[in-house]
Ligand SMILES: Nc1ncnc2c1ncn2[C@@H]1O[C@H](COP(=O)(O)OP(=O)(O)O)[C@@H](O)[C@H]1O
């Protein structure tokens with residue numbers, strides 16, 4: 229049972245998803261908010277770390293104080309001390325006047341140090357001091373000042389590893405990591421969350437561009453869920469927006485979606501989640517590879533056919549005028565090309581699974597000068613199977 233206050237936080241901050249680890253992260257944020265403890269938020273890029281320091285600030289006694297978010301990775305090393313702690317007039321070229329740093333401005337409030345692993349070592353020393361005693365010194369000054377700031381930090385790099393490599397102070401790591409909050413990567417959040425987020429982003433886009441929301445068929449859903457999402461929610465959001473703007477057909481099918489997903493990042497190979505009526509049971513990697521090749525070949529053939537149809541004018545690039553909504557991209561028909569005959573004879577070309585297998589066996593035999601034992605080892609099949617296949621495909 230999810231706590232009602234976690235639900236409220238999700239609504240208030242627009243957090244979508246039901247993953248228990250995500251709920252736990254929100255719960256920890258709520259528990260720790262009223263204290264002044266430092267919090268370290270960890271998680272891959274794009275998982276949604278930036279909402280958490282705000283949840284913490286808004287649910288603390290500091291909520292009427294300043295909230296300042298600093299991206300430590302975006303500030304040049306030469307100016308970061310001055311930005312964080314301020315400087316005195318004349319402390320360096322260009323320091324024309326005294327300047328207050330974030331730690332002075334946010335006195336009584338919260339500072340969010342995003343990408344904290346990027347802080348230069350000298351700045352880490354200053355930060356440790358302010359965390360431990362509230363004391364800091366402006367650049368070019370010798371006067372010790374005091375401030376009362378709550379720190380929430382975030383990182384997508386492994387700080388323990390950074391400590392091991394001497395890039396991050398161990399004492400600072402322990403000081404920041406008083407309360408750790410881990411945000412799960414999207415691929416571990418489960419199918420429901422991925423689809424919920426897609427629906428949310430597709431809905432937002434539909435509203436923005438005043439057109440029907442993109443909907444997924446079963447195959448597209450499976451693909452979306454199987455994808456690894458290295459860029460997490462940010463990547464899903466961008467992808468959904470791109471598809472919403474580009475695709476005219478609002479019912480998204482698997483093959484269309486597949487064109488948007490980089491193949492290398494498929495966690496499971498796409499063929500495994502296909503719901504073809506004649507779904508095959510794959511019992512070896514080799515067979516999966518055949519199927520992938522086969523699918524690719526099919527896609528290429530379909531593409532060729534599409535190009536051919538477009539060039540011969542039998543496929544309209546611009547759909548019939550639909551008064552329901554106007555598409556943001558103005559597709560124009562391509563000029564007719566003269567070399568269309570060639571396309572004709574490739575359209576019917578297909579490559580069966582057997583063709584692929586036959587070709588692989590032929591190549592392996594060639595590589596090993598006909599030595600079947602070696603070819604079989606290369607193909608990772610038994611010699612007996614190889615004999616059978618050679619006979620079957622009449623490769624002798
Ligand atoms: N659970 C979620 N629900 C809705 N949007 C989310 C969620 N998590 C992340 N986002 C969105 O994904 C994008 C990336 O989030 P962000 O906090 O910038 O990631 P990080 O700081 O971890 O790299 C933002 O646009 C954010 O609004």
Ligand SMILES: [Mg+2]
Pocket residue numbers: 274277278342
């Ligand atoms: Mg971020």
